[in-house]
Amino acid sequence: MPPNRPLILFWTRWFKKAVDLDAIPRCDFPVEWTNDRSRLAEAVAVIFHVPNFEEIADARKYPGQLWVAWSMESIVNYPVLADPAFMRHFDIVMTYETGSDVWSPYLPGAGWWDVVRHKPIPPKVERAPAVHFQSSSFNKSGRDKFIAELSQHIAVDCYGRYQPNRQIAGPDLGPQTKLETIGRYPFCLALENSIAPDYVTEKMFDPLAAGTVPVYLGAPNAAVFVPTAAISMLHPSARRRSSPPISVI
Structure with a gap:
C-alpha cells in the first residue's frame, strides 16, 4: 500500500447493507476505503449515509477530520437533511441537490x-x-x-x-x-x-x-x-x- 494514502471510512450502512467498497469508481487520487469502524481515528474523512442517521450517535469526531453527510434520498422523505441542529455536525454535504458541496445526481454518465x-x-x-x-x-x-x-x-x-x-x-x-x-x-x-x-x-x-x-x-x-x-x-x-x-x- 502506498505510504500516506488517505483513509475514508463509511461509518453507517447503506440502508440494511454495508457499503460495497468494490463498487466505488476509481479515484484519480489514490485513497483507501473502509467499513471498519475500529479505524475511525485514522480516517481523514468519515461518510455517514443520512437515511441511517440513527447509527451516527456513537461516532466520535477527531481533530482535523472531515465528516460527510451523504444521501441520494429526497429531503421530503428524510427531513433531517433540513434540520440545522443535525446538519451542523458535518463539514461536507453530498446529495442530489445542485447546491450541495458535492453534487451527486442520478444523471447517467457523460455522453x-x-x-x-x-x-x-x-x-x-x-x-x-x-x-x-x-x-x-x-x-x-x-x-x-x-x-x-x-x-x-x-x-x-x-x-x-x-x-x-x-x-x-x-x-x-x-x-x-x-x-x-x-x-x-x-x-x-x-x-x-x-x-x-x-x-x-x-x-x-x-x-x-x-x-x-x-x-x-x-x-x-x-x-x-x-x-x-x-x-x-x-x-x-x-x-x-x-x-x-x-x-x-
Whole structure:
C-alpha cells in the first residue's frame, strides 16, 4: 500500500447493507476505503449515509477530520437533511441537490444521451399503453392516487415489489431486464416518491434509455436535467390540490 494514502471510512450502512467498497469508481487520487469502524481515528474523512442517521450517535469526531453527510434520498422523505441542529455536525454535504458541496445526481454518465438517441426504438408489443415500476411504498408525491385514477381509463402494467399486476417473464437480470421491459411499451409512468427540486431519479432516465416516453411526476425543475423540452399537462385533480404538473418529456 502506498505510504500516506488517505483513509475514508463509511461509518453507517447503506440502508440494511454495508457499503460495497468494490463498487466505488476509481479515484484519480489514490485513497483507501473502509467499513471498519475500529479505524475511525485514522480516517481523514468519515461518510455517514443520512437515511441511517440513527447509527451516527456513537461516532466520535477527531481533530482535523472531515465528516460527510451523504444521501441520494429526497429531503421530503428524510427531513433531517433540513434540520440545522443535525446538519451542523458535518463539514461536507453530498446529495442530489445542485447546491450541495458535492453534487451527486442520478444523471447517467457523460455522453449517455448521444448513445441513447442513436439506438433503434424497440417495437411496442404490449397491449397496455403504459408501464410502471415501483418497489417502495413511499408516496409523498401522490403517485398511488394518480395510478389508481389513470387505471380507470387505460391499462397500466405495474411491475416491482409494490402492488404489481404483472410479473417479469423469464429470468430477471436486473437493470437490463427492466429496460427491456419498459422498451416494450409506448409510455412509462415515471413517478417520483416525493416532490422536491433537483430530485430527478432513474424514474426519468430509465424510460429514455429504453426508447419509451416518460410521463413524469416529480421535481418542478425536471426539464433542466433532460435534453428535451417538457410539455406540462396538468391533471384536473392536480389543479384542485395545487400539485406539480404531470409532464410528458
